[in-house]
Amino acid sequence: MRPHDMGTLFDEAAAGGARTVVHLDRPFDIAPRAGTRWTVTELAGLVRATAARLADAGVRPGDRVGIVKDNHWDYDLLACAVVRLGAVPALLSARLGTENLVALLERLRPAALVTTSEVLARCRDTATGESARILVTVDSAAPGAVHLAALDASWPCVPVRRHDDEPLVIHHTSGTTGVPKLVVHSTRTLVHKLARFEAVRYPGIGIRPDDVLANASAYGHGRTFCWTAVVMSLAPARIVVLTGDDPETADPLLRAHPPTVVEALPASYIRLRPLTTRLDNPFRDVRLYISTYDAMHPPALRAYLTASRRARPLWMQGWGQTETGPLTFRFHTRRSALAPDAETTARRLGRPVPGRIRLRAVDPDTLRPVPRGRLGLLLVRTPALALGYVGELGRWDAKRVGDWWSTGDMGVHHRDGSVSILDRAADALPGMSCLRTEDVLEQRLPQALECVILGAPDGDPLPVVVTADGRLDPDAWKQATHGLPTLRDPAVLTWDEVPRTGTGKVRRAALARQLTGTAPAGTGRWT
Incomplete structure (x- = not known):
């Protein structure tokens, strides 16, 4: 099955005979009494019923529908239900601060908002209610809103088709440097150019x-919407969905269904790492680990690769952005993760996807190409580039450099074609790589869960070390900084x-203000 229409994705998978069984760590928020075990046929029925309920609430083709709720895979089920109605879902993380969430809702101006009573309560003094004519809560009744469960699940609702180049879905960026951007993708860019490329049984990694x-992700972000299309098309035996990253909560479910493929947020890998040292660790049968969103530091790579009892487990690390999808891939093995130079080569994120991605490094001031092996601002060309930013056309145009797109990352395009990421342009400091320094510190401080380097406007950089007990x-x-x-x-x-952001990334600007009262010092403008 090749994914195409996200509104009928689950119907088509069920009709094609998919026998995948999904196991959840807690019931769906949109079906709290339906348990934690689901078949594809049942998931298809849930999407249809949810679409009917939203149609009963008044959602119509062309509407923008904001979705803000607790982290769970039903973010994507709700999105598929909205797509089925011909509307455009906009998935916003409930972990956003109230100020940022309100800013995005005002920029989005949705016709409908599907949310929780808690989100409505913390946004009550804003214009949230005025910007959405339809308010639907998924958890309980709330003033001015209708409870999803009270709507008619049998409301007539024939799937509405849309042109491949029309807006399909809206996701926000991580927002590590400020208010996130709202990124619009179409069926062509997200499904045809990204999901279809991945929905192939490639040897070793398919x-x-x-x-x-097993997936431990931020389900309101763009990666999992694409992932949903892929897994429903390829129909694995089982899917294990983790909504949080508490090791004690995840352990029983992972032990009951030991995964062979794991995809997780870098922050979730960090939090679940204690499980790798247990005698009968739940990662013993993993053949493939997948990470995106953020950098993975070498100590975590080693911990998971050595936890697997497979002869040759792989770690596939991808670099990409919400606007572009994956741009490069690199594979780590036990041997490469244990190599003496692992800390210095960890920032090499592989080569651009052949035949699909072009990449160049340029001087961030003049935009002229720099020689291979020299630090520069990384630009890419990809057929999967999103349609634009909601409400920020000028910002979108400012990141276009002719036919190229500015990633906002500072890195090196090496002579062998591989790419190293050294810093975000907004975080870059003269004479050092924050990311490489963080790698070294994490290697030398086994007790550190995470290390962060913040530029200071009035002196040396400020290091932040995250430990279990503070x-x-x-x-x-002293020894680590030698x-x-x-x-x-x-x-x-x-x-x-x-x-942190909804994907667990450190909000560096917010952290700097928290610790110093000022924004971090950086040299970049490409955010």
């Missing part, structure tokens, strides 16, 4: 009929004290 897929031995820090650029004394925080 999804097999007997695979057990403590760090001063002697260990030979590194001069840094200030570290700020030591726990995981929950660090401001």
Whole structure:
């Protein structure tokens, strides 16, 4: 099956005989009493019923429908239901701060908002209610809103088809440097150019009929909408959906259904890492790990690859953006992760996808190409480039450089064609790579869950070390920083004290303001 219409995706998978069974760590928010085990046929029925309920609420073709709720895969089921009605879903993370969430809703101006009573309560003093004529809650009744379960699931609702180049779905970027952007994709860019390319049984890395897929993701973001199209097309034996990253909650489900393929947020890999050291760890049968969204540091790569009992497990690390989809891929093995130079080569994120992606590095000021092997601003050309930003046409146009797109990442395009990412342009500091310094620190500080380097406008960079208990031995820090650029004394925080995006990325600007009262020093403008 080749994915095409996301509104009928689950119907077509069921009609094609897909026997995939889905296991959830908690019931869907849109079906709280229906349990945690689902077949594809049941999922298709849930999408149809949800579409009928939204039609009963008044959603019509062409409407924008905002979706803001707790993290779960039913973000994508709701999106498919909205697509089925000919409307355009806009998936917004409930982890967004109220100020950013309100800003996005005002920019979006949805006809309908599908959300929770908690989100409505924290946005009550804003124009949220005025911008959406239809308010639907998925958890419980709320003033001025209708409860999803109270709507008619039998409302007539024939699937509405749309042109391949019309808006299909809206996702927001991570927002590490400020208010996220709202990215619009079409069927052609997201399904035809991205999902279809992935929905192939490639040797070694393709999804097999007997695979057990585990996913711990931010389901309101663009990657999982594409992932949903792929997995429904390739029909693995089982899918395990994790909505959180607490090791004790995830462990029983992973043990009951040991995965052979794992895809997770980098932040989730960090949080679930304690499971890799258990005697009968749940990753013992994994043949393929997949990571996107953010950089993976070498210690985490090693922990998971050595946890697998397979002879040759692989780690596929992708670099890409919401606007472009995947741009490069690199594979890690036990041997490469354990190599003496793993820390210095970890930033090499592979080569551009052949025949699909072109890449060049340019001077960020003049936009002239720099020689291979020299640091520059990375530009790409891809047929999967999104249609634009909602409400920010000028910002979108400013990131276009002729036929090229500015990624906003500073890196090196090496002579062998591979790419190294050294920093976001907005975070770049003269004379050092924040990401490489973070790699070294994490390697030398086994107790660190995460290390972050923040540029300071009035002196040396400020390092932030995240540990389980918010403590760090001063002697260990002194040894860890030997030979590194001069840094200030570290700020030591726990995981929950660090401001994060919906995908678990550190909100560096917010963290800098939290610790110093000022924004971080950076040289970039390509955000």
